Amino acid sequence: MVQKTIRNAKTTQKSPPAKAPGPAVSPLISPLAPKSFPKLPPLAGVRLATVAAGVRYKDRTDVLLALLAPGTQVAGVFTTSRTASAPVLWCRDKLKGGEARVLVVNSGNANAFTGKAGLEGVREIAAEAANVAGCRPQEVFMASTGVIGEPLPSHKITAVLAGLVTQGAAGNWRAAADAIMTTDTYPKAATATAMIDGVKVTINGIAKGSGMIAPDMATMLSFVFTDASLPASVLQECLSAGVGPSFNAITVDSDTSTSDTLILFATGKGGKHTAIAKAADKKLTQFRRALDAVLLDLALQVVKDGEGAQKLIRIDVTGAQSDAAARRIALSIANSPLVKTAVAGNDANWGRIVMAVGKAGEAADRDKLKISFGGHVVAEKGMRAAKYNEALATKAVSGRDVQIAVDLGLGKGAARIWTCDLTHGYIDINGSYRS
Amino acid sequence: MVQKTIRNAKTTQKSPPAKAPGPAVSPLISPLAPKSFPKLPPLAGVRLATVAAGVRYKDRTDVLLALLAPGTQVAGVFTTSRTASAPVLWCRDKLKGGEARVLVVNSGNANAFTGKAGLEGVREIAAEAANVAGCRPQEVFMASTGVIGEPLPSHKITAVLAGLVTQGAAGNWRAAADAIMTTDTYPKAATATAMIDGVKVTINGIAKGSGMIAPDMATMLSFVFTDASLPASVLQECLSAGVGPSFNAITVDSDTSTSDTLILFATGKGGKHTAIAKAADKKLTQFRRALDAVLLDLALQVVKDGEGAQKLIRIDVTGAQSDAAARRIALSIANSPLVKTAVAGNDANWGRIVMAVGKAGEAADRDKLKISFGGHVVAEKGMRAAKYNEALATKAVSGRDVQIAVDLGLGKGAARIWTCDLTHGYIDINGSYRS
Numbered sequence: 001m002v003q004k005t006i007r008n009a010k011t012t013q014k015s016p017p018a019k020a021p022g023p024a025v026s027p028l029i030s031p032l033a034p035k036s037f038p039k040l041p042p043l044a045g046v047r048l049a050t051v052a053a054g055v056r057y058k059d060r061t062d063v064l065l066a067l068l069a070p071g072t073q074v075a076g077v078f079t080t081s082r083t084a085s086a087p088v089l090w091c092r093d094k095l096k097g098g099e100a101r102v103l104v105v106n107s108g109n110a111n112a113f114t115g116k117a118g119l120e121g122v123r124e125i126a127a128e129a130a131n132v133a134g135c136r137p138q139e140v141f142m143a144s145t146g147v148i149g150e151p152l153p154s155h156k157i158t159a160v161l162a163g164l165v166t167q168g169a170a171g172n173w174r175a176a177a178d179a180i181m182t183t184d185t186y187p188k189a190a191t192a193t194a195m196i197d198g199v200k201v202t203i204n205g206i207a208k209g210s211g212m213i214a215p216d217m218a219t220m221l222s223f224v225f226t227d228a229s230l231p232a233s234v235l236q237e238c239l240s241a242g243v244g245p246s247f248n249a250i251t252v253d254s255d256t257s258t259s260d261t262l263i264l265f266a267t268g269k270g271g272k273h274t275a276i277a278k279a280a281d282k283k284l285t286q287f288r289r290a291l292d293a294v295l296l297d298l299a300l301q302v303v304k305d306g307e308g309a310q311k312l313i314r315i316d317v318t319g320a321q322s323d324a325a326a327r328r329i330a331l332s333i334a335n336s337p338l339v340k341t342a343v344a345g346n347d348a349n350w351g352r353i354v355m356a357v358g359k360a361g362e363a364a365d366r367d368k369l370k371i372s373f374g375g376h377v378v379a380e381k382g383m384r385a386a387k388y389n390e391a392l393a394t395k396a397v398s399g400r401d402v403q404i405a406v407d408l409g410l411g412k413g414a415a416r417i418w419t420c421d422l423t424h425g426y427i428d429i430n431g432s433y434r435s
Numbered sequence: 436m437v438q439k440t441i442r443n444a445k446t447t448q449k450s451p452p453a454k455a456p457g458p459a460v461s462p463l464i465s466p467l468a469p470k471s472f473p474k475l476p477p478l479a480g481v482r483l484a485t486v487a488a489g490v491r492y493k494d495r496t497d498v499l500l501a502l503l504a505p506g507t508q509v510a511g512v513f514t515t516s517r518t519a520s521a522p523v524l525w526c527r528d529k530l531k532g533g534e535a536r537v538l539v540v541n542s543g544n545a546n547a548f549t550g551k552a553g554l555e556g557v558r559e560i561a562a563e564a565a566n567v568a569g570c571r572p573q574e575v576f577m578a579s580t581g582v583i584g585e586p587l588p589s590h591k592i593t594a595v596l597a598g599l600v601t602q603g604a605a606g607n608w609r610a611a612a613d614a615i616m617t618t619d620t621y622p623k624a625a626t627a628t629a630m631i632d633g634v635k636v637t638i639n640g641i642a643k644g645s646g647m648i649a650p651d652m653a654t655m656l657s658f659v660f661t662d663a664s665l666p667a668s669v670l671q672e673c674l675s676a677g678v679g680p681s682f683n684a685i686t687v688d689s690d691t692s693t694s695d696t697l698i699l700f701a702t703g704k705g706g707k708h709t710a711i712a713k714a715a716d717k718k719l720t721q722f723r724r725a726l727d728a729v730l731l732d733l734a735l736q737v738v739k740d741g742e743g744a745q746k747l748i749r750i751d752v753t754g755a756q757s758d759a760a761a762r763r764i765a766l767s768i769a770n771s772p773l774v775k776t777a778v779a780g781n782d783a784n785w786g787r788i789v790m791a792v793g794k795a796g797e798a799a800d801r802d803k804l805k806i807s808f809g810g811h812v813v814a815e816k817g818m819r820a821a822k823y824n825e826a827l828a829t830k831a832v833s834g835r836d837v838q839i840a841v842d843l844g845l846g847k848g849a850a851r852i853w854t855c856d857l858t859h860g861y862i863d864i865n866g867s868y869r870s
Contacts, residue, residue, distance in 0.1 A: 081794055
C-alpha cells in the first residue's frame, strides 16, 4: 500500500472533524507541487464532507460526498478504455438525465474489473445515497480510484453516507481534495471567477491523479463545480471543448485508466443571470475562458505530480500537416522513455527527439525539421544547428521547467502536450503499488 | 560514454590481432545472457575483420568489415522511421542491385541526422571500400550505430579499410559481434544448418541492440550470412516473412531507431544444390525454418539484453478479432510502463493487464477476457478468477521468464510479443548515455 500520499496539512482549509483521522504526513512531495493549496471560496449549492471509511487505506480519509442543490445540471467526460470501471459505466448512463444531487467518490479501490458484484456495489451505493439525500438514484454520480480487480467493500461506503449528509459543509475543499488521492503527493484544486452578462459566477475544481496518465483521458478524477445556471447540454459542450487542451493534453506514462472521470456540475445557486441556451453564446465567453483555465490548472497539477516527476516538460509541435499529425508527433515525443530519461539526466539529447519524430508515422522532412530546447535551436537543416551550444542546450533541460519545440516546416498543424520526466521514483512507486 | 559494453572474452573464438585493442571487460552483464557465445562455423564466401578505429569509443574495436564472395546475393529490412539514417538510405537504394561484396559497420556514431555531410561520408566509405575490395560502390553495404546527430568522422573509417581487407578471416564471428555493440552487455550470435534438396547449408548471424527497441524494427543491427545459393528476390521474401515473428515481435521501450538494419547475404559458396527460383519452393522449407530460428534466436538475445532487463516477458494474445488486433493488444501490454514495472517488482498486478487491454482500442469484452500468469488463471468472467491464488500468481512473475497470456474470447486472432521488465537499470543507462 502506498502511504506517501498526502501533503502536510498546514492549510487555511478546515481540518476534518476530530473523529475522522486526517491525512498522513508525506515525506515525499513532488518538487513541482504548488507552494500552497489555493483558497477556494464556498460555492452556493455545494456542500462537502469526507470520512475515513477504511475502504483500503488506514488512518486517512477515503470517501468524499458532495451534496448538490436541487436542479443541479451535470456534464461529464470519461475514459475511452474498453474495460471501463463499474462507476464509469453508471455515470455515463445517468448523464442522460442531465441532473445531479449527490457525488460519492472513494479512493483505494477502483471497482474496475469486478464483474457483476462491482455493478451491484454501485447500485447499492446509489440507492443508499439517494435514500439519505432525498433524491432519485439516477441523480447520484460516483467515482472510484485505486487498485483494479479487487472486490469493492461497498458496505463500508453505504455505512457512512448518512453521517456524511449531516456533516456536509460549504468550505471543505481541502478535505475533499485530500480524500480522493491515491499515489498523489499533494491535493489538487483550482478556482476562478467570471462574469456572465454582468453577474459574477465562481468555478471551483478538485482533481487527483499521478500515474496511468495519458489521453484520453488521464488516470485521473476531477470534479468541477460552478454556481452558474447553465443547462446540461451547454455544460457538456463547454466541457468537451475544454478537455482537449487540458486533460487530454497531458501524459505521464502513456497508460490509460479504466476509471478516468471528469464531471462538471452547475448548481445555478449563484447570482441570477440571463438564461443561456447555447455554448456559443457570446455572454459565455468569459465563463468558458475561466473554465478552460481551471481545467488546465488542474491538468498541469496532475502531470506535475506524475509518479517520480522531477521536471515538467512542455512539448510544442508546429508546422505539421494537420493538428492531428502535430498531436501524434508531440505524444510520440512525450511518451518516449528515451526522451523522458534523457531529460531526467539533464542530457540535451536532441537525437532522441529526431527519433521520436521519425517513429510517429507522420510526414516529416529531415531537412526542414527544426528542434529547440528552451528557445535555443539545437538542430535544423538536417543536422546539428550551426550555432549549437552544448552549455546552452544543457542548461535548457536542467531546470524544473523544460520546453521542447519542434517545427516540421510542412504546414500549419500545431499541438501542445505536457509531460514529466521518467526517473527512479517512477520505478520505485510502480514496482510496489499493489503489494 | 557507455563502457559497460562487452562480456569478458573467455571464448573459443579467435581474439582480435594484438595491435587492435580487445573489448573492455564489463562488470555488468544481463542476467538473461546466454551462458556462452555460440560456436559459429566458418562460412564459405565470408571473411571478417575488425579494428579499433577510434570513431568514438576508446580501447575497443568499433569497425567491422565483411568481405563477400563475388556474386553474393543480398536482401534487407530497414527501419520505418521517417528520419532514417544516411546508411539506411544508402542500403535501401543499393538493395535494388541485389548483389553485395562488402559490408562495413561502425559503432559509436549512428550517422543519423547528419545532413549532407552524413551522406557524403557514406559515399566516401563506399568508394574506398570498393577500391580496396575491387568491386563497385553499389556492392558495398553499410550500417552505423551509436549517437544520433554527431558528424561521423568518416576519415577514421576509410583509413582502416585497406588494412581490414588484408586481415579478413573466415572464423572471426566473435570479434565481429563484439565490434558492433553499443550499450549491449554481451555479443549476440546464432547459427543453424539446413538441407536444401539433400545439400547441407549453413546460416550464421550476429546482432546488436539493447535500447530504442520496438517494431518495426528494433533499434538494432543484424547481419545474417548463408552459403546457400539463392537469388536476391527469394532471399528478400524469406527475410520479410521471417522478420514478423522475430525482430518485429520484440519491444524494449517502444522507441524505434533511425538506424535499424537487418541484412541477409547468400554467398552461394557452400555445397552445390538445385537452383531455387521461388521462396515458396518446398525444397526451401527446411532452410526457411532454420533462418526463422536464427532470426528469433537473435531477436530474443536483443530483448534479453534490453537496457536494465532482469526478466524476459512473453505475451501471448489469443481470441482476438484478428491477428492485427491481437498484435496491437500484445504491444499495448508489452509497452505499458505500469505492466513492466509491476513485473520488475514481482507484483502479479493483473489489473494493469486489464488496463493495457482496455487502452489498446481493439474490441474487448470484459466478461469474456481471461488472463493467465505462467498458466495460472488470475482473471476471468469479468473479475478475479474464483481459483485465484496470490502465491501462485506471484511466483509466476518472480522468475527470469515471465509468461502472460490473454484470451479475449472473441475470435481467432493471435499474436506473440516479447519484451523485458522496466527497472532502475534502464533509467541509469538512459539518463547518461550521451554524456
